[in-house]
Amino acid sequence: GAVVSQHPSWVICKSGTSVKIECRSLDFQATTMFWYRQFPKQSLMLMATSNEGSKATYEQGVEKDKFLINHASLTLSTLTVTSAHPEDSSFYICSAKERRTGVGSNSPLHFGNGTRLTVT
Amino acid sequence: KQEVTQIPAALSVPEGENLVLNCSFTDSAIYNLQWFRQDPGKGLTSLLLIQSSQREQTSGRLNASLDKSSGRSTLYIAASQPGDSATYLCAVAGANSKLTFGKGITLSVRP
Numbered sequence: 001g002a003v004v005s006q007h008p009s010w011v012i013c014k015s016g017t018s019v020k021i022e023c024r025s026l027d028f029q030a031t032t033m034f035w036y037r038q039f040p041k042q043s044l045m046l047m048a049t050s051n052e053g054s055k056a057t058y059e060q061g062v063e064k065d066k067f068l069i070n071h072a073s074l075t076l077s078t079l080t081v082t083s084a085h086p087e088d089s090s091f092y093i094c095s096a097k098e099r100r101t102g103v104g105s106n107s108p109l110h111f112g113n114g115t116r117l118t119v120t
Numbered sequence: 121k122q123e124v125t126q127i128p129a130a131l132s133v134p135e136g137e138n139l140v141l142n143c144s145f146t147d148s149a150i151y152n153l154q155w156f157r158q159d160p161g162k163g164l165t166s167l168l169l170i171q172s173s174q175r176e177q178t179s180g181r182l183n184a185s186l187d188k189s190s191g192r193s194t195l196y197i198a199a200s201q202p203g204d205s206a207t208y209l210c211a212v213a214g215a216n217s218k219l220t221f222g223k224g225i226t227l228s229v230r231p
Contacts, residue, residue, distance in 0.1 A: 006163070032217065043124070043209070043221040044164075093163055097217050109217060111156075113163035 002028045004096050006112025013084055013119055021079045021115045023094035030096035033077040035069060038091040050077045074099065084119045091116050122147045126210055126222035133200055134230050141195040141225050143210030148188045155184050155195045156209040158224065164209065200229045
């Protein structure tokens with residue numbers, strides 16, 4: 001089956017530094033990737049939608065200058081948390097929409113295993 | 121704005137019991153609904169996906185139903201096992217595949 005590899009699975013960084021998280025579709029092309037954030041005992045909240053070759057679309061309340069998203073190819077999207085602060089500590093999960101012919105929202109979505117970010 | 125609600129937040133049952141997890145959503149204009157399983161500190165495993173035109177889907181001991189008009193879905197787990205212990209998330213897909221998730225139901229199956 002389709003696999004989405006998310007790396008790293010966990011990272012600890014100091015306040016003020018930047019952290020990059022990668023999301024790769026290993027055996028399929030993904031025209032669209034989604035980045036979610038999940039706080040403890042909360043639901044996943046969509047942060048942004050990333051389309052290959054174009055700028056990401058951010059959800060309301062998400063700072064685009066703080067959470068930099070790059071989707072340079074059909075198999076890779078990256079999320080960079082810039083100048084990280086302790087309140088950015090969270091679980092970040094990406095999902096990739098498998099590229100298929102035809103139109104509609106019913107192409108499969110595949111999720112990565114998430115990245116646990118801890119900012120000290 | 122779509123809102124997804126899952127109640128209760130936690131559930132504890134003895135092994136072997138059949139159980140139903142509920143999910144409700146406010147906007148019936150959805151493309152599909154998915155149930156996911158999440159183990160502590162892990163990513164999501166898709167369990168069942170119901171297209172908006174479908175009423176239910178089955179996989180093994182799992183059965184999910186969808187009533188779009190009333191904004192409800194249920195996940196039925198037959199003969200629960202300790203290995204079923206996890207958090208179960210319901211998510212609805214709107215335009216452009218954006219998912220709106222509920223907070224999940226944390227299930228504990230006691231041996």
